[in-house]
Amino acid sequence: MSRQSSSVWAPSRFAGRFFVSVERWSRFIAEHAGQIGLLIWNMLAACARLRVPRRDILRQLHIIGIQSVPIVVVAAALIGVVTSQQGGYQMQSQIPLYIMGSVVVESVVLEMGPVLTAIVMIGRVGARITAELGTMKVSEQIDALQSVGRDPVEILAAPRVLAMIISMPLLVSMANLVGITTGMISAQYTLGLGQETFFYGARLFWHSYDIVYSLLKALVFGAAIPIIAIHMGLRTSGGAEGVGRATTHAVVFMTLTILVIDALFPPLFLN
């Protein structure tokens, strides 16, 4: 093809490619959305029929909830310190120092506590779930489970999701407490802000709804992370490399989902 004719055709070729990729993307999104919807539906059905083994829920509570405590506490402690220091840095001269109490408490409770706990849990729990189920999928263990009349959604998916939904609000509550405490201590040492003043400032702008908002986030994140992880695990194919690929994709998918949900929270729930 000569150079001229190709440049004449370029716009329509571009448009063609554009529509092909739009089509591919919408099919991709529809496929994931459909599969996730079905997964959620099957999981609800399994819970409604009380078919989820209690022993597995307890086991997952241990792995997902209890074993995550140390990393969540460490992350929250650091977040508290950083929030308080950064706030202090910006808050010289005119602004009264007691505002710091509110800055630390509100940013930890409304944003940092839930979101950072979720990010930690994506790495610690989400990736693990995808890798675990992905390996079972590519080695035909999921097939084998079905062949003996067991339902992977009941036995593998539901216990993990339930454990995560139970754990997340507790972990986030803990992260909030720890973050506020370290923020307060840090403010005391670096800004000389006493405890009473800190809490005076915190109370000034505090709504009891804030804790509801924080725990609601925890709950939604706690459902979204394992559901995506399981979905990505169960559609894994292609051996060890496929498991690696699925896990990476799952982490990206979970992180973006958490950030998007987080961005939707203020317009939906803070009015």
Next chain:
Amino acid sequence: MSVAGNGSGPAIEYRGVFKAFDEPVLSGVTLSVERGEMFALFGPSGTGKSVLLKTTIALVTPDRGDVMVGGESVYFGGRDVLERIRRKVGFVFQYAALFDSLTVFENIEIGIPEENLKRMGANAVAQRVWESLELVNLDPKQVLGKLPSELSGGMKKRVGIARAISGRPEILLWDEPTTGLDPVNTAAIERLITQLSEDLHVTSLLVTHDIEGGLDMCDRVAMLEGGSLRFCGSPDDFRASDDAVVKAFIDRKAAIAALDTLEIR
């Protein structure tokens, strides 16, 4: 183990099963396996024998067609029917597919349907697991507590068979049960298949590359090639067939000749 189930008609009936992955694999397979029958399925590597077996209990969903098991539809019968079908069908996977985080005992125990587990009680379950291992010529004392990663390939395979029979299914689907086993263990598995069929009227559909073994044991045989059935009939007819592909499977010389003339990959 119960005699053939309720309802009438064949134990398994494939009705025009189509399945394509990137390329077409099964293009309209129609086949029925009678109750209590031992049926062998041969075919070149990669023609979709494993895929066909998996469509029997909806581990792979066909693009078109249906499978009937004991007169009930696998794909249009709903969830309860599929659950019932999976309970009465045992599946021996080509690569064992053991649960790698469970011990041999737990791997076999899970082959017993949940409601039976509750009814039987711990002792009867342990007894059943023990028996299943003995049937596949493994020493229960030696392997019960081990993890699959601590077993040899042939041992894994036999644990997979023990799992498939522990639920006392009416129908067994065997995907190359003797591939990779030594001659003594091959004989043990072949005897097990025959016993299950003769003593307990279990229906067996056996995918195998051991043509002689399959022809000796089975009541009928079929050959899957290029996505559809190339042959279906008695072992004697199979031996007497003029079909070049069939001949290539019986006779080493014909197989060598087929290398150059036939499109078998």
